[in-house]
Every structure is written in C-alpha cells, then in structure tokens.
Amino acid sequence: MLDLTKLAGEIPNISQHLKGEAAAGNKRLELARTLLSQAKIKQEKLVQSQQKWRDRIIFSAAIPIEPLDTCIDLDPAPYSHTVFATDGSQISPSHHEIAYCYLINVGRVMLHYGQSLYPLLDSSPEVFYKPEDLYVSRKWGIRTEEWMGYRRTVSEISVLAEMASRWVNPPGPHFDIPNLAMVDGSLIYWFLESIPTEARDRILPPILAAWDRLRSVNVPLMGYLSAARSSEAINFLRLEACPHPNPNCMTHCGSLTDKLPCQVVEPLRDTSFWGNYLQPGQRGTLFRSSQRILDLYGDRKIYFCYVNVGTEIARIEIPEWVAENSTLLNQALSLMLAQVYKGYGYPIALAEAHNKAVVRGGDRASFFALLEQQMIRTGLRNVGTSYKEARKRGSIS
Structure with missing residues (x-):
C-alpha cells in the first residue's frame, strides 16, 4: 500500500522541477521555430545533403x-465507409499454473457506416502449448514471454489482413466503399533490431505478407500512435543547425561525448513542436522515415505525418503505397479523424478491438479452470496450481 503521507513531502520539489522544465521548453520551441523558417527556404538542398x-x-x-x-x-x-481494426492481449506462461502454455487473444472489429450492416x-x-512454440526462442536467447509478444504482433496484422481482404474480395456491393485498416502503434517494429536473423525470419515475413494482402485489395493500412515520443521529424532541423559545411558527423563530431552542436532543441518532441502549428482537423508535413531498421523491409518504406485530432497530436504511419496515392491517403486520414471524433479522442475501432482482446483476471481463471477440467477428464492426476500461486490468490490484503 502506498503511504501518501510520506510521499506528500516530495510533491513540491516535483512541481518546481516541472515549472523550470516548462520555461526551458518554451525557449527550445522558439529556437525550433527559427530553424524551421530557415530550413524551409533551402529544404531541397538540405534533403540532398542528407542523402x-x-x-x-x-x-x-x-x-x-x-x-x-x-x-x-x-x-x-x-x-x-468501413473501418477494420485489431488489437491483442495474452495470458503469459507460468510454471505455477496447471500447465505451461500461453494464449494470444486478438480482438477483431469491423464497423460499417451508412450501409445498414451489422458490425463485427x-x-x-x-x-500455444507445443514445445516448438514454448521453447524455440530460447536457442536465440529470447525469453518465452518476449517471443509471445512478437507472435502477438504477427497475429494482430494477420487477422486484420484476413478480415479486410475477405470483406472486399470477391467484389460485391461493398467493394467500392471507402475503407481503412487500423492497428494500434507503430508500423516500425523496433524489436527486430535486437533479435537474431533466424528469429527475425519467423516474424517479419508473415507481417509483410499481410501488408501485401491488404495492398492487393486496395485497403489502406494505418498505424495510429497516441502520445508519440519520436523526434525523427524535428531531427531534420539538426541539418540546419549543423555548424559544419557538411553533416559528416563521423568526422566532425565522432569524438564528442557530450551533446552534439546540432542538438540545440533536444529533448523537444515532434508532437510538442507540430502542436504549435496544426489546428484541430489539420495534418502536417508528410515525411518518409529513414530509420535503418526499415532496410529489412525491402521496398516497403514507411511514411508518417502528424495530425491534430482535437485532443492531441497523433502520429500517423502508413506504407509507401498509401502515401504515394493522394486519393487513398486523404481517404485514410479522413476516416481516421472520423474514428477519433466518434471515440471522443481515440479511434473507436481501436478502442473496441482492445476491449474485445483484453484478458481480465476472471478470464484467466476461467481458462485455466477449463483446462484443468479437460486434463482430469482425460485421466491426468495431481492437477493443480503451485502452493505459491494458491496462496497469492487467497491473500487477505
């Protein structure tokens, strides 16, 4: 239990610190505005230098x-129009349960507007209970719990692609209805950087195959990031802030251990900066991500922009084939914004997908109770949880 009496003495210090940070943040914001006004004049030259x-x-x-x-x-x-969305949750494996296994639950949502159709x-x-599911990742030094999260990412996008492609193909009365497929979070899978190639080959190909399946039926894919903390867009201004004739960091600044001379607005975030330019219902500049992890994607580049959805500045990520089609891009963004309005600040399709996916404590208990009954029915004996798990469930606090 948290002792609020002891904690109260720290609150004034935190408030004072945040006040100082706010003042410093305003100075960084003004400097970033100045850099933007200078960079837009020679934007093409800066892009060429960056390349x-x-x-x-x-x-x-x-x-x-x-x-x-x-x-x-x-x-x-x-x-x-129609909006598709998925989200996932899981039951992690535990040696204290009656069986060592894990469960991935993917929530599916298909919402139809103006079509007199029931939603899904x-x-x-x-x-997942077989040895090849539970232990295969250990040879790569990946814990089962981490591997389960990677498998969940694959399941979410695979289910999304299957649901959307089945609805629009074969062509029917709804084939020409504008649509959008949404996932919660980034389309840039950072965890791929830290896992071996053999493990990566189990995860990335099915994800890219699902993307291609959506493309084949012309359903735009979008990753919605709430409270994004990226500085990838504002980092372009560092090229303008660079004091050297060319941005050769390895030569000019490779030996520096402190901040680089171009880091004049750090730690200003993209959302904080573009929030001062965008009005509700507006999107900002379209960017192409240059993260090196995207080299693994082949020719499937990721683009993004920031949108003022009214309640926050959201980062919206899309594949290259959506970004290059202005009609499809505008359609996707308009449907996304409508979803946010319907969800009072967050896309309603993603919220409903989360609600359908989430596994609560009662669901977990019911799952293992069902499994226990089946194990007893098949003749297994001495089935039950560990004493530790039983004691935790019966805690008096």
Missing part, C-alpha cells in the same frame, strides 16, 4: 516529402 551524407550521419532524421510548414485541412469522412465485434483466441 549524400546518410552513411556518415549518426542520428535518424526523417525526409520531408512536402514543404516543412505544410498544414492541410482534412476532408470530412464520406457517409458510407469479437475475438480470436489461440493457445
């Missing part, structure tokens, strides 16, 4: 595809 010195730049800066001061009002969503709101559970 030329890419292998010598030690930070990741997104590439602007449009003018840096772009602010575009998003169109209203069409009356008739359900979940798709899958249990």
Whole structure:
C-alpha cells in the first residue's frame, strides 16, 4: 500500500522541477521555430545533403516529402465507409499454473457506416502449448514471454489482413466503399533490431505478407500512435543547425561525448513542436522515415505525418503505397479523424478491438479452470496450481 503521507513531502520539489522544465521548453520551441523558417527556404538542398551524407550521419532524421510548414485541412469522412481494426492481449506462461502454455487473444472489429450492416465485434483466441512454440526462442536467447509478444504482433496484422481482404474480395456491393485498416502503434517494429536473423525470419515475413494482402485489395493500412515520443521529424532541423559545411558527423563530431552542436532543441518532441502549428482537423508535413531498421523491409518504406485530432497530436504511419496515392491517403486520414471524433479522442475501432482482446483476471481463471477440467477428464492426476500461486490468490490484503 502506498503511504501518501510520506510521499506528500516530495510533491513540491516535483512541481518546481516541472515549472523550470516548462520555461526551458518554451525557449527550445522558439529556437525550433527559427530553424524551421530557415530550413524551409533551402529544404531541397538540405534533403540532398542528407542523402549524400546518410552513411556518415549518426542520428535518424526523417525526409520531408512536402514543404516543412505544410498544414492541410482534412476532408470530412464520406457517409458510407468501413473501418477494420485489431488489437491483442495474452495470458503469459507460468510454471505455477496447471500447465505451461500461453494464449494470444486478438480482438477483431469491423464497423460499417451508412450501409445498414451489422458490425463485427469479437475475438480470436489461440493457445500455444507445443514445445516448438514454448521453447524455440530460447536457442536465440529470447525469453518465452518476449517471443509471445512478437507472435502477438504477427497475429494482430494477420487477422486484420484476413478480415479486410475477405470483406472486399470477391467484389460485391461493398467493394467500392471507402475503407481503412487500423492497428494500434507503430508500423516500425523496433524489436527486430535486437533479435537474431533466424528469429527475425519467423516474424517479419508473415507481417509483410499481410501488408501485401491488404495492398492487393486496395485497403489502406494505418498505424495510429497516441502520445508519440519520436523526434525523427524535428531531427531534420539538426541539418540546419549543423555548424559544419557538411553533416559528416563521423568526422566532425565522432569524438564528442557530450551533446552534439546540432542538438540545440533536444529533448523537444515532434508532437510538442507540430502542436504549435496544426489546428484541430489539420495534418502536417508528410515525411518518409529513414530509420535503418526499415532496410529489412525491402521496398516497403514507411511514411508518417502528424495530425491534430482535437485532443492531441497523433502520429500517423502508413506504407509507401498509401502515401504515394493522394486519393487513398486523404481517404485514410479522413476516416481516421472520423474514428477519433466518434471515440471522443481515440479511434473507436481501436478502442473496441482492445476491449474485445483484453484478458481480465476472471478470464484467466476461467481458462485455466477449463483446462484443468479437460486434463482430469482425460485421466491426468495431481492437477493443480503451485502452493505459491494458491496462496497469492487467497491473500487477505
């Protein structure tokens, strides 16, 4: 139990610290505005320099595809449209339970607007119990719990692609209805950097196959990031702040251990900066991500922009094939914004997918009770949880 009496003495110090940080943040914001006004004048030159010195730049800066001061009002969503979304949850394996296994539950949502059709709101559970599922990751030094999270990512996008492609193909009355497939979080899978190639080959190919399946039926894919903490877009301004004739970080700044001379606005975030430019219902500049992990994706580049959805500045990520089709891009963004409005600040399809996916304490107990009954029915004896687990469940506090 948290002792609030002891904690109260620390609150004034925290408040004072945050006040100082807010003042410093305003100064960084003004400096970033100045850099933006300078960078947009020679934006093309900075992009060329970035491309030329890419292998010598030690930070990741997104590439602007449009003018840096772009602010575009998003169109209203069409009356008739369909939105697909998935999200996942899991039951982690535990040696204290009656069986060592794990479960991945993917919530599926398909919402139809202006079509007089019933929505789809359900979940798709899958249990993993075979040795090749439970222990295969250990030879790569990956814990089973981590591997379960990677498998969950694959399941979410695979279920999304299957649901969307089945709905629009074969062509029917709903084939030409605008639609959108959404996932919660980034389309840039950072965990791939830290796992061996053999493990990566089990995860990335099915994800990319699901992306290609959505592309084949022309359903735009979007990753919605709430409270994003990226600085990838604002890092482009570091090229303008660089005091050297070229951004050769390895030569000019490779021996520095402190902040680099171009880090004049750190730790300002993209959302904080673009929040001062975008009005509700507007999107900002379209960027192409230059994260090196995307080299693993082949020709499937990731683009992003920031959108003022009214309650926050959301980072929206899309594949290259969506970004290059202006009609599809505008359609996807308008449907996304309508979802946020319907969800009072967060896309309602993603919220419902989460609610269908989440595994609560009672669900976990019911799952293992069902498993226990089946094990006893098949003739297994001495089935039960460990004394530790039983004692924790019966705690008096």
